[in-house]
Amino acid sequence: MRRFSWFNATSLTLGFAFLYIPMILLVIYSFNGGRNVAVWGGFSTKWYGELVKNEAFLDAALVTLKVGLMSSTLATILGTMAAYVLVRGGKFYGRTLFSGAIYAPLVMPEVITGLSLLLLFIAVGLDRSVTTIVLAHTTFSMCYVSVVVSSRLVSFDQSLEEAALDLGCTPFDAFKSVTLPIIAPAVISGWLLAFTLSLDDLVIASFVSGPSSTTLPIKIWSAVRLGVSPEINALSTIMIGIVTVGVLIAAFMNKRAVVQRQKDEQKAAAA
Amino acid sequence: MNLRRFSLIGVPYLWLVLFFLAPFLIVLKISLSDYAVSIPPYTPTLDVFGGWASISDFFSKLDFDTFKFLTTDDLYWKAYLSSLQIAVVATLITLSVGFPIAYGMARAPEEWRATLMMLVILPFWTSFLIRVYSWMGILGKEGFLNGALLWLGIIDDPLTILNTNVAVYIGIVYTYLPFMILPIYATLDKLDVSLLEAAEDLGCTRTSAFWLVTAPMSRPGIIAGCFLVFIPALGEFVIPSLLGGSGTLMIGKVLWEEFSSNRDWPVASAVAIILLLILIIPIILFQKNQERQAEADQ
Numbered sequence: 001m002r003r004f005s006w007f008n009a010t011s012l013t014l015g016f017a018f019l020y021i022p023m024i025l026l027v028i029y030s031f032n033g034g035r036n037v038a039v040w041g042g043f044s045t046k047w048y049g050e051l052v053k054n055e056a057f058l059d060a061a062l063v064t065l066k067v068g069l070m071s072s073t074l075a076t077i078l079g080t081m082a083a084y085v086l087v088r089g090g091k092f093y094g095r096t097l098f099s100g101a102i103y104a105p106l107v108m109p110e111v112i113t114g115l116s117l118l119l120l121f122i123a124v125g126l127d128r129s130v131t132t133i134v135l136a137h138t139t140f141s142m143c144y145v146s147v148v149v150s151s152r153l154v155s156f157d158q159s160l161e162e163a164a165l166d167l168g169c170t171p172f173d174a175f176k177s178v179t180l181p182i183i184a185p186a187v188i189s190g191w192l193l194a195f196t197l198s199l200d201d202l203v204i205a206s207f208v209s210g211p212s213s214t215t216l217p218i219k220i221w222s223a224v225r226l227g228v229s230p231e232i233n234a235l236s237t238i239m240i241g242i243v244t245v246g247v248l249i250a251a252f253m254n255k256r257a258v259v260q261r262q263k264d265e266q267k268a269a270a271a
Numbered sequence: 272m273n274l275r276r277f278s279l280i281g282v283p284y285l286w287l288v289l290f291f292l293a294p295f296l297i298v299l300k301i302s303l304s305d306y307a308v309s310i311p312p313y314t315p316t317l318d319v320f321g322g323w324a325s326i327s328d329f330f331s332k333l334d335f336d337t338f339k340f341l342t343t344d345d346l347y348w349k350a351y352l353s354s355l356q357i358a359v360v361a362t363l364i365t366l367s368v369g370f371p372i373a374y375g376m377a378r379a380p381e382e383w384r385a386t387l388m389m390l391v392i393l394p395f396w397t398s399f400l401i402r403v404y405s406w407m408g409i410l411g412k413e414g415f416l417n418g419a420l421l422w423l424g425i426i427d428d429p430l431t432i433l434n435t436n437v438a439v440y441i442g443i444v445y446t447y448l449p450f451m452i453l454p455i456y457a458t459l460d461k462l463d464v465s466l467l468e469a470a471e472d473l474g475c476t477r478t479s480a481f482w483l484v485t486a487p488m489s490r491p492g493i494i495a496g497c498f499l500v501f502i503p504a505l506g507e508f509v510i511p512s513l514l515g516g517s518g519t520l521m522i523g524k525v526l527w528e529e530f531s532s533n534r535d536w537p538v539a540s541a542v543a544i545i546l547l548l549i550l551i552i553p554i555i556l557f558q559k560n561q562e563r564q565a566e567a568d569q
Contacts (some may be wrong), residue, residue: 011371019394022405025415082283092280101287107504107554111523112543115530116294122299139290200398203508217400228408243397251389263569267294
């Protein structure tokens, strides 16, 4: 666009300050030695020590990771299948219902998803456990995966698949050796999205988890309902740190892939 | 081959029918039942194995009493209205905060844009709960904001912000801001600069060029952003529970309390059904907007 004005610079500065100051304060004050959470009492890592000693948090973190890994993997398989059906499936009976059921969970309020799944689990007599959380998370995150994957499927050249079929591939071989490598980045980002959504979910998990399957967000929730807690600040800092490192690595790898592709294209052009 | 196609369609289909559509029918069924002190806490219960007589008996006992009850108690329609009001106002504030940021990003030098995009998306990957929680330490009586204002001498007594609707607005604007910025940025980024130059050549001032060219051209992004904030904000539960006070009435919170504290499943289900009916209109409008935009892009 055009000249970058003072107005633009100010709105960007204020906007990003608004987005980042709360988290920066959280990180800084997680190293606060004092009991009083808003008054600086000297640098200390004692809340991290308290956190590590608190086994309930560690257990909850393990449950969360287990649920996240299982549900995001299941969601990626189901979501990729659903995307393939939506984009390449052609006509079949109940297609409208199917695409509606794929998009609806994206806009469904979490309280309703949680309530309806819990009522289902009770109706069929399934006890609330890690399994019920995995089932619930898989259901809503497979829809996100399918949206991410289908946008990639729509944009790539279908004649590549057709060529593979003409050259004697079975449909499954064509999918494995042509389609999958092309959509792989979308499948991976779909998996990451599903994993993050699962780690992040509080509302649905609160409905469908049992006493033996407390996830980290539920644990944090019960701790912060009563007010600010220095241990939660420490835990938040760890979580923010992991996400930041992850996103930076992803951005770096993405940039390298782009540079590599440009080099390849230049080579191809020169040849 | 046919079996393969059948299972490719069948597996995700069956999953969605089992875990998305079936639960929904159960909610509908329970909303038409009556509260009872039993396990499960409602009546009638369906006995599929009791033969045709018990099934028809079950259907004859379903009624709209729970929905009628919702209209008699002030709490419910007030909660719907106040959720709508909070969601609308929060959406407008998010728009007025988000637009200048998206505008600044679209005008920023080319080489900054990828970084700016990443900075908008990064909060999105961090825990929603933690982002809401971070405001508890800022807005509290002894929080950072009051501390800073007192120190600067702007106020003499700490302000009460936490546990009021103001805190709820701040929470919604903060957590949903990326949803507003990204679609608006996407439309502004595509905007043809020569249109603005043409407008100015034809005698527009910068301001009128903005209102005559930039604002209408970014309308699809603005509409998309508003729906992406409004729809989840309406059923929001975490933000009003953590930042709101006892006076903050939002329907997601009411539903949760009916279910977990009052154990009134029929009322909780009926509240959910009505919330969905309210949401259907904006969801359809949003879909229409997206389709129009996709057509325009082609």
